[in-house]
Structures are given as structure tokens and as C-alpha cells.
Amino acid sequence: MTPLQRRIVDIIRRDGPISVETYMALCLGDPAHGYYMTRDPLGPGGDFTTSPEISQMFGEMIGVWIATAWGAMGAPPKFSLVELGPGRGALMADALRALRAAPDCLAAAHVELVEISPVLREKQRAALASAPAPVVWRDGVEQTADGPFILVANEFFDALPIRQCVRRDGETRERRIACDADGALIFADDGGAISETCPAGEDVTRSIAARLVKAPGAALIIDYGHAGDGEGDTLQAMRAHAFVDPLASPGECDITAHVNFGALLAIARAGGAATQGPVSQADYLRAMGIETRAAMLAKRADDRQKLALASALARLTDVKNARAMGALFKAIALRSPGLPPMPGFDR
Numbered sequence: 001m002t003p004l005q006r007r008i009v010d011i012i013r014r015d016g017p018i019s020v021e022t023y024m025a026l027c028l029g030d031p032a033h034g035y036y037m038t039r040d041p042l043g044p045g046g047d048f049t050t051s052p053e054i055s056q057m058f059g060e061m062i063g064v065w066i067a068t069a070w071g072a073m074g075a076p077p078k079f080s081l082v083e084l085g086p087g088r089g090a091l092m093a094d095a096l097r098a099l100r101a102a103p104d105c106l107a108a109a110h111v112e113l114v115e116i117s118p119v120l121r122e123k124q125r126a127a128l129a130s131a132p133a134p135v136v137w138r139d140g141v142e143q144t145a146d147g148p149f150i151l152v153a154n155e156f157f158d159a160l161p162i163r164q165c166v167r168r169d170g171e172t173r174e175r176r177i178a179c180d181a182d183g184a185l186i187f188a189d190d191g192g193a194i195s196e197t198c199p200a201g202e203d204v205t206r207s208i209a210a211r212l213v214k215a216p217g218a219a220l221i222i223d224y225g226h227a228g229d230g231e232g233d234t235l236q237a238m239r240a241h242a243f244v245d246p247l248a249s250p251g252e253c254d255i256t257a258h259v260n261f262g263a264l265l266a267i268a269r270a271g272g273a274a275t276q277g278p279v280s281q282a283d284y285l286r287a288m289g290i291e292t293r294a295a296m297l298a299k300r301a302d303d304r305q306k307l308a309l310a311s312a313l314a315r316l317t318d319v320k321n322a323r324a325m326g327a328l329f330k331a332i333a334l335r336s337p338g339l340p341p342m343p344g345f346d347r
């Protein structure tokens with residue numbers, strides 16, 4: 001039994017079953033035992049690998065997006081470059097390097113990283129130690145500076161706690177987690193149709209939309225998820241790059257859910273923002289020019305590097321099977337009303 005499981009079992013025995021939302025919040029964010037609070041989960045030796053960890057090209061394409069968005073915002077002399085959940089800082093480091101080709105945009109950028117994990121904050125500090133822009137850390141998006149901003153988030157929204165509801169015999173109740181006599185965690189209300197919402201993700205989206213209405217800005221959100229057409233139960237856990245039971249080792253595996261892009265887009269629009277997407281990650285990266293960039297890098301690469309480039313490009317843009325990143329991962333863009341559409345989306 002993990003230390004966090006012991007705590008959760010105590011809570012359940014004292015107060016009764018806990019919601020999936022409470023469970024996920026404890027697993028990921030508990031100050032003493034939460035998954036993100038205690039470790040660097042990324043990379044081959046960790047539990048999962050993300051796009052910026054696969055190739056520098058991912059962050060570079062986002063750098064190109066940032067420069068274009070900044071131009072579309074009227075090239076403000078100062079703007080906040082916000083990243084939500086920056087992991088090891090690879091995306092931002094690669095984006096800033098690409099922005100050296102747009103020196104006026106780079107000179108205007110003030111980086112603000114929204115991160116809860118003390119371990120990952122240290123990794124980000126190291127990755128961005130010689131960054132060509134000032135960098136500060138924030139606890140939440142609402143703490144970032146007022147004024148023009150560009151926000152990016154890759155695999156951030158999937159890590160926010162979800163609520164699950166179970167509908168059975170015409171009755172809807174919140175899905176909860178109980179424990180058996182041995183302290184094993186079990187779903188209390190199984191059987192029935194499951195639906196999900198992500199209150200924390202909705203709050204962040206509302207807050208972004210409110211900022212987009214007040215000042216010129218744009219936000220790019222990339223994650224795995226769906227357009228919001230009744231997906232059912234998407235709660236999942238990963239450990240050492242394999243799927244595991246989300247109830248089996250709380251605090252020691254990554255627990256996530258697929259992002260409901262349809263819900264986030266509706267909230268952004270209701271808040272006054274203009275929106276684009278979802279498009280597949282493959283379509284987004286191709287529209288940003290990732291194939292041209294890969295060909296350019298291949299020109300000065302040796303044979304081994306050429307193979308690595310081709311395999312990274314394939315991983316980021318492959319759409320052939322259901323779990324391939326190119327199709328399961330999607331991108332949406334939010335922008336201030338009145339700004340022209342952002343690049344990477346066909347409309």
C-alpha cells in the first residue's frame with residue numbers, strides 16, 4: 001500500500017467514499033505524496049514521454065506560432081509569454097531559441113511559467129538558465145501579469161482533476177471511490193453510463209477568456225482528447241510507459257483524463273473569446289511547417305541523426321492507429337475578439 005493510499009483509506013473509513021475528483025486531486029497534487037509534487041515523471045526513465053521531449057521541432061513550431069500571434073496582436077512592445085505546466089522546460093527553451101529569428105518579438109517577451117511541482121520548477125530553472133528572456137514562476141494562471149499575452153499549454157489540461165457522473169435507472173450520481181476490508185480501493189457506483197466534466201480545466205479556460213477580452217492575446221492548447229461527443233470514462237493511469245489501474249497505486253502513477261475540447265471551446269466562446277479547432281496535432285504541426293523544418297535539420301545531420309529525425313517526425317504526426325499522437329492529440333486556439341485567425345488552423 002502506498003503512503004497516500006493509507007491516507008485515502010483513513011479518509012474513506014472516517015467520512016465515506018470520496019469523489020473521483022477528490023481522488024485525482026490527492027493523487028496528483030497532495031503536497032506530501034502527490035505524483036507531480038514528488039518527482040520528475042517525464043522521459044524514458046519516467047512514466048510517460050511528451051511531444052517536446054520527443055523532438056526540439058515541437059517547441060520550434062510553437063515558437064513560430066508565437067511570433068505570428070504576436071504580429072497579429074499588433075506587435076506589442078511587451079507581452080507575457082505564459083506556459084501552463086511546462087514539465088522540464090523543453091518546449092519553452094526550444095520556442096525561445098526559434099524566436100531568435102524574430103528578435104523584436106523575443107525582446108518583447110516576459111516568460112511566466114505556471115507550475116505546481118517544486119521538482120519540475122527546478123528542472124525548468126536549469127533548462128532556461130540561459131534563456132534569452134526573463135523568466136518568473138506563478139502558482140496559477142490568475143497570477144500572471146495583466147496586459148497582452150500569449151499562452152501555450154501542452155499536456156496540461158489532461159492532468160487536471162475530473163468529475164465523473166454515473167447515470168443509471170434515470171438517476172445521476174457522482175462516481176465515488178470506496179475501499180474493501182483489506183484497504184483496496186474500488187469504485188462504489190459501478191454500472192451505468194459515465195460522463196465527465198473538468199471543473200478545474202473549465203475555470204482555467206474561463207480565466208483565459210476573461211483575459212482575452214481585456215487585452216490582446218492568444219492561447220494554444222494541445223492535448224489528447226475529443227471534441228466532446230459522449231466519450232464516457234476516459235480516466236487512465238500510466239506507470240513506466242504502460243497503462244495501469246488508476247486505483248492501484250495512488251500517488252505513484254500518472255492519472256489523467258482525455259480533454260473535452262468541445263466543452264472548453266464552448267466556455268471560451270461564452271466568455272467572449274474567438275476560437276479555432278480542434279484540429280489533429282498532425283494537421284497543426286504540418287500547417288506550421290514541421291516537414292520543412294525536418295528536411296532542413298536533415299541536411300546537416302549524419303545518418304544516425306537522420307533516422308532519429310524521421311522517427312520523431314513520425315511519432316509526432318502519425319495518424320495510422322488510434323493511439324498515435326498525430327490523431328489522438330489535438331490543438332485548439334483561443335484569441336481576443338477582433339484579432340485575425342491564428343496560424344496552424346484552416347479556419
Ligand code: SAH
Binds near residue numbers: 042086087154156
Ligand atoms: N508540458 C510539459 C509537461 C506535461 S506534464 C510537456 O509537454 O512535457 C503536466 C505538467 O503540468 C507538469 O509540469 C505538472 O507539474 C504540471 N501541473 C499539473 N497540475 C498542475 C496545476 N494544477 N497547476 C500547475 N501546474 C500543474
